[in-house]
Amino acid sequence: MQDKRNIVITGGNRGIGLGLFKSFSLHHNVIITVRDEAKGIDALSKVNSKDNKSKYVIMDLEDSNSIENAKEKIEKEFGFVDILINNAGIFIKDYEIPAIETDLESILKTFNINTLGALRVCKAMVPLMNESGRIINISSGMGQLDQMESGSTAYRLSKTSLNALSKILSNELSRCGIKVNTICPGWVKTDMGGPNATLSVEESSSKIVEFSLRKDFPSGKFLRHGHVIPW
Numbered sequence: 001m002q003d004k005r006n007i008v009i010t011g012g013n014r015g016i017g018l019g020l021f022k023s024f025s026l027h028h029n030v031i032i033t034v035r036d037e038a039k040g041i042d043a044l045s046k047v048n049s050k051d052n053k054s055k056y057v058i059m060d061l062e063d064s065n066s067i068e069n070a071k072e073k074i075e076k077e078f079g080f081v082d083i084l085i086n087n088a089g090i091f092i093k094d095y096e097i098p099a100i101e102t103d104l105e106s107i108l109k110t111f112n113i114n115t116l117g118a119l120r121v122c123k124a125m126v127p128l129m130n131e132s133g134r135i136i137n138i139s140s141g142m143g144q145l146d147q148m149e150s151g152s153t154a155y156r157l158s159k160t161s162l163n164a165l166s167k168i169l170s171n172e173l174s175r176c177g178i179k180v181n182t183i184c185p186g187w188v189k190t191d192m193g194g195p196n197a198t199l200s201v202e203e204s205s206s207k208i209v210e211f212s213l214r215k216d217f218p219s220g221k222f223l224r225h226g227h228v229i230p231w
C-alpha cells in the first residue's frame, strides 16, 4: 500500500491532466485546478476516488488572484502539498508559420500561460510544501534545444523557457529539499495532441504517475517516460 500523498494537478479536467487525476485519485488525495465550476463537476464525475479526497479548485493561470484564492482552499483542504504537477498549457497552432512572421501577441499569450503560469503556481504552492515536496513541470520535446526544429515558435519558446525555469527552481529549492523535474509526456491523443498522436492518455499519464511516486526521485532533470533526455 502506497503512502497517501496530497497532489495538486493544474488543468485536470481534460487530456493528460484528467488522465493523471483518474489514476492518482485511486490511491491519493488529489486537487485539480479547472477554469470553471462546470468543468470541475464534470471531471469529478469521471474519477473513482473512494476514501480519498478528490476535489477541484477554480484557477486561471493568467490570473494571480485566482491562484491566491485557490491556494487558500488547497491549504484549508490539505494543509500541505506533496506533489505539484504543472500540467495546464496551451498550443496556438502555428506549425508552418516562420518565427519572423509569428504574431508577437500569440508568443506573449503562450509564455504567460505555459511559463509564467507555472511560476505563479509555484509561488503559491512552494510555501505549502515540506522538505519532501516534488514539482513536475509538463513540458515538451518541442522545447528541447537539442532537437529544436522550425515553426510553432510561441509554443517552443514557452516550453524552452519552462525548462529553464525548472532548472532554476531545482537549484534554488534544493536547499529546502524540494525536487523539481521537467517531463515530456510524448505525443498524446488529446485536444492538443490530436487524433494522430502515438500515445493514449492512459499510456502517457501512467508513466508520469509512476515517475512522480518513484523512491529515487531525481531533481533538475528533463525526462520522457522515466528516462533522462537532453535539454
Ligand code: NAP
Pocket: 010, 011, 012, 013, 014, 015, 016, 017, 034, 035, 036, 039, 059, 060, 061, 062, 086, 087, 088, 089, 090, 091, 113, 138, 139, 140, 141, 184, 185, 186, 187, 188, 189, 190, 191, 192, 193, 194, 197
Ligand atoms: P489539452 O487537452 O489541451 O488540455 C489543456 C488543459 O490546460 C485543460 O485542462 C485547459 O483547461 C488547461 N488550461 C489551458 N489554459 C489555461 C489557463 N489559462 N488557466 C488554467 N488552465 C488552463 O492539453 P494536453 O494535451 O492534455 O496537454 C497537457 C500538457 O502536456 C500541456 O502542458 C502540454 O503543453 C503538454 N504536452 C502535450 C502533448 C500532447 O501531445 N498532447 C505533447 C507534449 C506536451 P480548459 O479545459 O479550461 O481549456
